[in-house]
Every structure is written in structure tokens, then in C-alpha cells.
Amino acid sequence: MPFRLLTISFLLALTGCTTVKVEPIDRKYHISTLCIEENPAVVAGDFVDGLQTLLRQHNIKSQLYVRPVPSNCEYRMSYTAIRSWDFSAFLSDAQVWLYKGDQQIGFAQYHLVGEGGFDPSKVGTVEEKMAPVINQLLGQTK
Template sequence: MKIYTITLPLIILAGCTSINVRPVSKIHNISHVCIENNPKVIVANFTTTIADVFQNHGITTKMYNAPVPNICEYKLTYTALRSWDLTPYLSHAELRLFKRNKKIGYAEYHITGGSMSLSLKKWASVKKKMSPVINKLLAQYKK
């Protein structure tokens, strides 16, 4: 019985988060990325977080509306979904980094179980959720 009283709260609080990242290779020597604005994304601070973490890796960014200008060698597209459980929270996000039209990096964040998830981490800030994901995507770039 004691084992249940100790482990059950840990299971309930444990995060059910899935992170899938295909890091960008250092061979690309990226210094600037154009971020294609996705007007369907209504997650507060999402693009600001992306830009901040890219900046931490020495990569500048600029937002553009589609189509992204031809002068942009590197382009980032994104999607982010929010779910509700008392308040909205980031439940899924994907980032795709391209060199021209070739995908060179991918990052995905997903809370499994959605609003049924018992993890308190689901209400963490976008920055707390996405920074580690973007850091893995850009792991080969200075921080």
C-alpha cells in the first residue's frame, strides 16, 4: 500500500510529452532564418520564443508573410496548437527548417493524452516547453 501512495502521485505528475527532433547539421553554417508567418497559429509568445532561442544560438530571424522572399536561403515554417483545460495551453508544435525547398531540420513537441493528461507541466509557458526543443534542433550551433 505504501508503494502506491508514493508512486501514484509521481505517475500523475509525470509528463506525457513526446519530443521528436531531427537536428540541423553545422555544415549549413546558418546565420539568418526567415520565418514564414502562420496566421492560423494563435498561441501567445510562440514566434517570439522561436526568435529568442534562435538568437541565443547566434542566428538572426525575420518574420515574413507567404511567399517568403527569394533572398531567404533558410526558411522556417511552424504550426502550433493549443488545447483547453481550465485555460489554454500549448499541446502540439512542429518546426520545419528548409534550405530553399529542401528540409534540413525538424522538431516536434506533443503532449500525449491532450486535456486528459494529468501532468501539471501542460500549463508551463511556451518558452519552457519550446526552448529545449529548439535547442535540440540547433544543438550544433553555438549557444
């Protein structure tokens, strides 16, 4: 019995599990431009670039800003992202909020359970990891 438990534990460590939680925006919102609030606490330097690439794939232009919110920003996005390290840095957790003015209209979370274990896909790009998350957030299956 201990061997079986050890084997199961080892197999679980080999596989990474990703959880995604999304509260998609309502279809009534047609976002063509949005402002992304810079989060200086996020050290994953490619995170915003990855978000902007994904937004462009949905025909959404974006600009980065530092508080206060520019007056021309009808829609805005804020985020947190955490990177972990295992031979190289990788995105292990991210949250994205979408707002129209001060009203939150969407939320999405990506979380790599157990920091991915030995799963080699854990070191994928921000775009690879966040594409399904952003697609769901925007109510699209693109």
C-alpha cells in the same frame, strides 16, 4: 484487481508525458539569419515570439514573413502549433521545419501526450517547452 487498474489509470492521468522527435540539421549548416513563415492558422499568439527568443539564444536573427518567400531568405522556418485549454491555454503540440531554399534540412516535433493530464508543468511557457526541442534541432545541447 479492479482497484489496482483504477489506481494505475488515475496515476497515469496525473502525469503528463511529452514526446519529442527531432531530425537535427547537419553541422555543415551555419545559420545566422532565417525567415519564419507566418502561419495564420496558429492561434497560440506567443509561439513565434518564443521561437524568436530561442533562436536569438543561438545567435540567429529572424524575421517574420507572409508568402511569397523573400528573395533574401537563404534559410527559412515553417511551423504549426496547437494550444489546448485547462483553466488556461497552453502549448500542447508543435512542429517546426527548417529549409535551405526548398530543401528541408531539419524537423522537430513537441507533443504533450494526453494534453498533460494534471501535470502543472503543461502550462509552462513556449520557451520552456521548446528550448530542448530547438537546441536538438540546431544540433546543440545549449
